[in-house]
Amino acid sequence: MKLFDGGKAPNPRRVRVFLAEKGIEVPLVPVDMGAFGHREEQVASRNPLRRLPLLELDDGTVITESVAICRYFEELQPAPALFGTGALGKALVEMWQRRMELNLMSPVAQAFRHIHPAMKEWEVPQIPEWGEANKPKAIEFLHLLDNELADREFAAGDAYSIADITGMIAIDFMKPARVQVPEELANVRRWHAALRARPSADA
């Protein structure tokens, strides 16, 4: 199998961090997204949505969507469990994964894509008013998250999970999106620093 990778963009990074936590190595095919490599034949012929990352199995089957690729590896190699264990544990990871996506990653991405000058050719039409409207959504969620993290180590409980990966990368993505984690959110800052200190964060 091979993983068509998009470098420093958030979604390709989610899969690389996940694989690093699992201790799984997959051959990478680097694609230069800055030069719109994901819109060329190599990617378009495998994913009509022309997005990365993308996993191609040896028989040619293609899996797209970061979380779907991660789930494939979770099923192949269940330990360490990054999607939770048991019915309730799996449900709570799914819940936090989605909260991180819908209330943090998504507003941060919208702010980035609709405001950053470098995104003009990516997001057509760019609507700065919509980008700005998303910044307070992200901040509001970070306050909620700070409350939740007061009495536990990770997003979904006592164990590191894919929800932490999504949360860490969303917060890292706030820098180019020019949104700041409020100073007073000590629990979010402690949590994020701990995630960044894991070797997987550099994957």
Next chain:
Amino acid sequence: MKLFDGGKAPNPRRVRVFLAEKGIEVPLVPVDMGAFGHREEQVASRNPLRRLPLLELDDGTVITESVAICRYFEELQPAPALFGTGALGKALVEMWQRRMELNLMSPVAQAFRHIHPAMKEWEVPQIPEWGEANKPKAIEFLHLLDNELADREFAAGDAYSIADITGMIAIDFMKPARVQVPEELANVRRWHAALRARPSADA
């Protein structure tokens, strides 16, 4: 356990259709979202995001996010499998579930929330230009989906799955969002009609 339900809104309906397909009955607590019942104490004390649906277990544990609630029931009662079977089957359901959410449900919801006059108090600020920008995104994806459905019965393959539930409800949601399925997309129309003919569609 009890399921705090939001009536005809898309996300509460996703869970009800899922439960109907599983043949699982859960006591419902109806909440009138039209009267902003989901912003009142009953919901806010259980879900700080003040959204529905929401599942409360007998010990008071709360699971939010439609797909997390569905996954909980999938784990409790695996048959019929609505999240796929086997590593590849589960990955492909996850992939199609996310494609349906990100490329169909989400743009349709954005069009509805940012254009429909009834959403003025829900989506602040309402940005009609952003709503309009989402309509062609949904239509573009429907063309891609039509291609895919040419040679299979369901979104993720030969078996009905949660990806079909999300897709069906997204297409139903196009009506209030005032977006039409293009006449020529015969495969999408055939697939949607077949899903609507299942008893679960009325749940």
